[in-house]
Amino acid sequence: MGWRMWLPLMVFALFLGLAAYQLTQPKDEFVESRMIGQSLPYFELPAATEDLPGVSSKDFADGKPRLLNIWASWCLPCIAEAPQLEALKEQGADIVGVAIRDDPADVAEFLARHGNPYSRIGRDDLSEVQLGIGSSGVPETFVIDGKGTITYQHIGDIRADDVPLLLEKLREAGR
Amino acid sequence: MRGLLALLLAAMAMPIVAQGNAPPAPYAYRQLDDPAKEAAAQELMETLRCLKCQSQSIADSDAPMAGDMRHQVRIRIAAGENPEDIRSWLMQRYGDYVSYAPVVSASTWPLYALPVVFLLIVGAILLRRFRRRA
Numbered sequence: 001m002g003w004r005m006w007l008p009l010m011v012f013a014l015f016l017g018l019a020a021y022q023l024t025q026p027k028d029e030f031v032e033s034r035m036i037g038q039s040l041p042y043f044e045l046p047a048a049t050e051d052l053p054g055v056s057s058k059d060f061a062d063g064k065p066r067l068l069n070i071w072a073s074w075c076l077p078c079i080a081e082a083p084q085l086e087a088l089k090e091q092g093a094d095i096v097g098v099a100i101r102d103d104p105a106d107v108a109e110f111l112a113r114h115g116n117p118y119s120r121i122g123r124d125d126l127s128e129v130q131l132g133i134g135s136s137g138v139p140e141t142f143v144i145d146g147k148g149t150i151t152y153q154h155i156g157d158i159r160a161d162d163v164p165l166l167l168e169k170l171r172e173a174g175r
Numbered sequence: 176m177r178g179l180l181a182l183l184l185a186a187m188a189m190p191i192v193a194q195g196n197a198p199p200a201p202y203a204y205r206q207l208d209d210p211a212k213e214a215a216a217q218e219l220m221e222t223l224r225c226l227k228c229q230s231q232s233i234a235d236s237d238a239p240m241a242g243d244m245r246h247q248v249r250i251r252i253a254a255g256e257n258p259e260d261i262r263s264w265l266m267q268r269y270g271d272y273v274s275y276a277p278v279v280s281a282s283t284w285p286l287y288a289l290p291v292v293f294l295l296i297v298g299a300i301l302l303r304r305f306r307r308r309a
Contacts, residue, residue, distance in 0.1 A: 131244065
């Protein structure tokens with residue numbers, strides 16, 4: 001017998017250690033899109049507000065890289081994100097919005113209150129574009145290159161320190 | 176009196192995080208007219224995972240996004256699409272996460288391999304013990 005007597009205890013300790021380790025790991029709740037590197041699916045969305053045109057997948061094929069921002073006027077983190085989108089716009093980013101399950105009056109009110117960084121906003125009442133590009137929540141921001149290929153996904157609201165990275169990803173997409 | 180006040184306050188309470196006032200997608204809560212197609216859609220929806228609520232299927236969830244996913248599933252089934260094609264369409268976008276149907280992949284193969292390994296170990300131990308006794 002000898003050392004083998006301790007074998008079951010050792011296996012048990014191993015499981016205990018594994019469980020303890022997993023408990024200390026932060027929970028990763030993000031579902032990443034598998035569409036990075038793929039083309040945008042075909043879509044055509046009507047305008048979400050009177051003042052801006054709607055969005056079609058063809059708008060992304062003119063050679064200019066853009067940010068595609070999935071948001072909604074009812075989404076609280078989108079309010080926190082608004083100043084960062086404004087900063088991105090000031091530094092030359094063209095931001096296309098897709099408003100999820102939204103109402104034109106609510107969209108107009110949001111833009112009046114929190115600023116309008118968008119060149120276009122499409123109205124996605126059925127989350128079609130959201131499902132089509134593998135986005136699982138609002139807000140999310142995708143970098144789309146000049147040929148309509150998705151090159152990067154940012155999940156959650158954009159914080160001030162995310163702005164340089166997104167600008168860098170836009171530059172990369174423009175190469 | 177206090178009960179009445181509580182009732183009044185409860186009636187005035189608003190959800191803290193409303194998900195918009197937009198009506199749900201047409202087929203989020205409406206069944207397909209064809210019972211066979213609705214059954215196929217239901218079977219698929221019960222094995223697709225809600226993206227917003229972690230441990231619920233889209234058939235069980237009241238999250239608006241789950242409603243939009245049910246709408247997608249139902250109109251695609253109604254259009255004659257194969258349920259497994261719809262599943263793979265979603266898995267191309269969200270990976271294994273979105274499906275409750277288990278698949279063997281780079282991260283899940285130990286689940287299938289370990290039981291076999293354990294059985295082999297047990298078999299080897301038993302074999303040795305029986306031989307020793309004989």
